[in-house]
Amino acid sequence: MPGNRYDRGVSVSTDDERHELLELRYGKGKAPEDLRWNDQIAGLLRHRSVRTYLPDPLPDGTLETLVAAAQSASTSSNLHQWSVVAVTEPELKAKIAATTRMDSMDLENTQINEAPLLLLWVADLSRSHAIATESGDSGDVLEQLDTFLVAATDAALAAQNATVAAESLGLGTVYIGAARNRARELAELIGLPPLSFVSFGLVVGHPDPERPARIRPRPAQELVLHRERYDTSAWREVVEEYEEEFRTFRDDVGLGFKTWRSSVVRMSSGVDLMDGRQNLDETVRARGFLAR
Template identity: 40%
Template sequence: MNETTAAREFPAALDKLRSHRSVRQFTNEPVSDECLEAIISTAQRASTSSNLQSYSVIVVRDPERRKQLSPLCGGQAQVTDCPVFLAFCADLNRAKVLCEASGYAFSARFIEYFLVAVTDATIFGQTALAAAEALGLGGCMIGAARNHPEEISQLLQLPPLVFVVFGMTLGHPRTDQKVTLRPRLPLAAIMHHEQYDSSKWQSAHAAYDGAMKATGIYDGRRIDLSRRVEKWQDVTPEGAYGWIEHSARRWIDPAAQRRQLRPFFDKQGFGFE
């Protein structure tokens, strides 16, 4: 919610989308196959580049396999604690096999192929999350599934031309916890009319910084870069640490940059011409 739209009323469908929050803690209630198929088949209705549907999803229910996945996803407890983990993959393997069966050589050498598959997988995954939320479930996307691309590909037995873009934990949200929605940037920061306008977004970010600070989200959660960035010192005073400082530290954190991705993509058959 942001200041421009907070006062308005929206139809139920929008209300549902507008009440999204990432859920990281779940009850023990399982997610039925029927429910999962409803979620995934709904996600398939999402737009897809040229109707190519260049994605796959791997459903991981087995607790043992999720236990193996967790350290590959930054050790996040939600990966072992959720009833279902979904790995959303960019998938050009099917395209290759089908092209070759039709007598065409296929090569994913251009950046455009990569973008098509990543965009498709992302839209598919987000639509799945929205569908799950419409059914009363909750979940959280797991970008940390790109921390160890080789190992996760091996664990999920991914063929060439397939990789995990992000994971997703899914389940029934615990109800014994306070529900808060994480504020978003004011529209002025992200919405432009006719042409890109740099004149307003600075002040919009400053306002947002204050709103995020006020949620208390950063209390005790400052990012410490002292062991990762040479000569780095935390000089930000207590009251000044907000979204801007936190995000800046995330952007420059060398440990968060997943630098091994390029060689992995090369090996997996994606080109960047």
């Protein structure tokens, strides 16, 4: 798989380098103009998911640094309704990897076994429940949809801070939404208390320089950016233009032909293709969420 120097985390300091990075993100001739820059923004724009790792352990203090970054994220009402389970034992990682299997694609998240660290990000209302009920209160707010969303959002914000910190240290990461495929089994494997569930995983490790991950292009900003009011008219044209970048990226990294639209269709239709995640509602309710 061919790589480019930005795949290896080089600094981005000249205008030419910034332009080149933006073209990797948006496509040739499609880079937005007039962006403001600093090292942090350059780091964010260099992001790519890494699925090939060296087995080397992480330097001492890495986990604690990532957790400090995660805890520095905003957290709804300062309630800290998330947790993270750090898994390094190869046998446990292998069992967890098996729970993330995607039968519909005959694929496993092998990166979980390759990398030295798997972080499991937990939407966690268990402490709030204990504190509320121990003081004689009902804790009934914890059964609401909004509170479920608060915990899942807090976990995501914390994880993304950890991701940015890891990337700034030259490490690679990839999220594992497939951690929800067999949510009940995973909760048992890591001994989660009631009123908590793994929202997603995050693999962390040293990227294998022999198998570099590429920066994946994004659609033009008009797909996601609306000014003052939601505009339903712009996105179809953006999608047409994005198909070209999508195709070029897949050609470059040796993936077979498919359109972006076909990915959307596949992920939007056919509940049996959810690889177990269609049972998540049942699992989270059994774990005490959404009782109202």
